[in-house]
Every structure is written in C-alpha cells, then in structure tokens.
Amino acid sequence: MDKPANTLLNIHPIIKKRWSPRAFSAKAVDGRQLKRIFEAARWAPSSYNEQPWRFIVGRKGDATWDKLYECMVEFNQEWAGKAPVLLLAVGNTVSGKGKPNAVYQYDVGQSMAYITFQVETEEMVAHQMGGFSKEKAVALFDIPADHAPIAMMAIGYQDSPDVLKPDFADMERQPRVRKAMDELVFSDQFGKPASL
Amino acid sequence: MDKPANTLLNIHPIIKKRWSPRAFSAKAVDGRQLKRIFEAARWAPSSYNEQPWRFIVGRKGDATWDKLYECMVEFNQEWAGKAPVLLLAVGNTVSGKGKPNAVYQYDVGQSMAYITFQVETEEMVAHQMGGFSKEKAVALFDIPADHAPIAMMAIGYQDSPDVLKPDFADMERQPRVRKAMDELVFSDQFGKPASL
Numbered sequence: 001m002d003k004p005a006n007t008l009l010n011i012h013p014i015i016k017k018r019w020s021p022r023a024f025s026a027k028a029v030d031g032r033q034l035k036r037i038f039e040a041a042r043w044a045p046s047s048y049n050e051q052p053w054r055f056i057v058g059r060k061g062d063a064t065w066d067k068l069y070e071c072m073v074e075f076n077q078e079w080a081g082k083a084p085v086l087l088l089a090v091g092n093t094v095s096g097k098g099k100p101n102a103v104y105q106y107d108v109g110q111s112m113a114y115i116t117f118q119v120e121t122e123e124m125v126a127h128q129m130g131g132f133s134k135e136k137a138v139a140l141f142d143i144p145a146d147h148a149p150i151a152m153m154a155i156g157y158q159d160s161p162d163v164l165k166p167d168f169a170d171m172e173r174q175p176r177v178r179k180a181m182d183e184l185v186f187s188d189q190f191g192k193p194a195s196l
Numbered sequence: 197m198d199k200p201a202n203t204l205l206n207i208h209p210i211i212k213k214r215w216s217p218r219a220f221s222a223k224a225v226d227g228r229q230l231k232r233i234f235e236a237a238r239w240a241p242s243s244y245n246e247q248p249w250r251f252i253v254g255r256k257g258d259a260t261w262d263k264l265y266e267c268m269v270e271f272n273q274e275w276a277g278k279a280p281v282l283l284l285a286v287g288n289t290v291s292g293k294g295k296p297n298a299v300y301q302y303d304v305g306q307s308m309a310y311i312t313f314q315v316e317t318e319e320m321v322a323h324q325m326g327g328f329s330k331e332k333a334v335a336l337f338d339i340p341a342d343h344a345p346i347a348m349m350a351i352g353y354q355d356s357p358d359v360l361k362p363d364f365a366d367m368e369r370q371p372r373v374r375k376a377m378d379e380l381v382f383s384d385q386f387g388k389p390a391s392l
Contacts, residue, residue, distance in 0.1 A: 038380065043212070064390075109309070110305040112306060113305070
C-alpha cells in the first residue's frame, strides 16, 4: 500500500513516498543492504562532527533481535514481531571534549533520517518507535552511563495491511496528516507565517 | 568544490555528495524552492506525529535575515554573511497532551535532515550551526517559553573556497572524516561491533 505525502509541491520522490507502515513481510534483509543503511547514517552531519550516533542492530533469529524485541512495549511487539531488522539508536551524551553535548538527540535524529532515506532507496520501509523500556535496553545491552537510548526502528519489506490485526490495519489505512505550512514556517517573529 | 563521502558503498547519491560548505554565492533562492524545502521538512516522521519543528526563515535583505545574522557568534557571521537564506529551527518542547516531549530535539533533527535532502535536490547546499545566542533568538523573535531554539542553518548556492577568508578556505579543503563503522554499529552488547 502506497501512501504518498498529500502535496502538490515537487519534493524529492523519496521524501514524497516515505511513510511508516507497520505491515512487514518476513523477507530477510541482506548484510550488504544493512551496511549501506548504516553507511548513510555515518555520513550525516553533526555539531563539531561529534557523530554522537550509536546503533544496536538485531536480525530476526539472533539474540540481539530477541533482546530488542523484549525492550518494546506490548503495543509495538504486536506488529513489529515480523520485522526482519530491529535497531536501537543510542546517543553519546558527552562531547569529545568531555562536556555535555546539548544537541546529541538532534544529531542522532538526523542520522536516523538518513537511515530512512537509504531504507527507501533499498525499496524497504522503516517504522520508528518511542515505546520501549530504556531501563531494559540499558540493562540488556550494558549501555554505559554517558550514553542514552533514544529511539527504536523496525526495518524490512512492506506487506499488505491485511496481515495486521484489525486495529493496526485500520491505522495503516488512515490518511497521513501534517500541520499546515503556516503553523510551521515563520518570519519577523515566532508564530507569524512567512510569505515565501 | 565537490567533497563526496569517502565510501565504496553504493549509498544514495544525495547522501554521498552532501557536505557542509561555507562558501556561498550571492545568488538568490526563489520562493518556490523555499516552499519545497519546508514541504520536505513537513513530511518528516515524528513521535506520535507531534511535528515539533518550527522554522524562522530570513532572506537576505529582509529584517528576519538581519535578526538571524545578529544571533550568530562572530565565527559564523564571518562566513554566513553571504548566504541568501538563514533559518532557525525551534522545537516545541511540549506534546499535544501538555506533557514534556522527550524527543522534540530528535524529531526536529529529522526534519532538518529532510531539509538537507531537499536542499541538495535543488542543487543548493546547507551548513548548520550551533554557534548562536539562544537568548538573543528568544528575545528577537518572541519565542514562547515552551519552545526552544535548537540550530541554525545557512542555505544557498555554493561558491569556490577562494571567496572565503584563508582560514575558512583551508577548512573547506580538509577531507571529510567519520568514525569507523565498527565504532558505531553494535550487536550483542554496546560497543561490540556488529558483523553485517
């Protein structure tokens, strides 16, 4: 099922087609594809080139996948159990100079966006999740105190909404919505729509 | 000057070619391009579709550009003064349910990454900055207390490094470097390189 951005503007086709389905097929993702996906993340920009992004990746059938699955809230387990790849994005909260990095979350977000871009290039789909136990993740993967789990992502090939439980299938078929440009892009002062 | 990612992996050409130059030409950016750039940001994913991203955009010659320029530290003013477009990314720190949004920075980072993709699609370049006064930005743009300035960006057409002051020109010609994949992508436990 395609669900392109509802826009008349000629944005990049990958940005237009990308969305976050929950219906994954069992088809495996090969190692070369995963390498390209993480290579895309690696070349994202970051403040002072700190590259605060770290990724823990599991492939279905391995112990890492099982532990990542265990971290998720039940709501996400119900649909993400079929995804061939699960990953956890972790941020280095400390800069190379030993000071707190105020923008580590922002930069990890950029690298994850680069992952979504490469995932779409590979004709696959990704769905990010905030619903997981950070405490479990820290314990299960021995994440050090100066690093913080931020978000999880399921990656794989898309399947029909029909493979989902009815509630998820309904969500899958909902239209995609976004705030209006006027609510997001300002000039002069905050809240005043820019005239572009 | 091109400075593609030093990789043998076949990542998306936009991700491969994108970097963050400081040499901008005076050539203006038209409104249709700006609309597409923000439309790309608008369709980024976010936690619970909160869309915490807000943008304040100035075009050279207008009062918003002048105020954004005034927010920058001197180091950035020295090179960004030629950029035809400056923007400030602001995050809504509160979710629609009135609770703190723990991932607003992460999601604003994703939307800014989508902006970099669209900027490259438009054959332009972008350079992000953390070096600016958040206090000045809050004061000059009346940014409300539940919103936080995060990062600035210069957007425009690239020029030769020769237009920069010598120190910046030297930086412009430095090779791009990244941490090795083994330092970033783990399985089993944090810090243990994944074998992909």
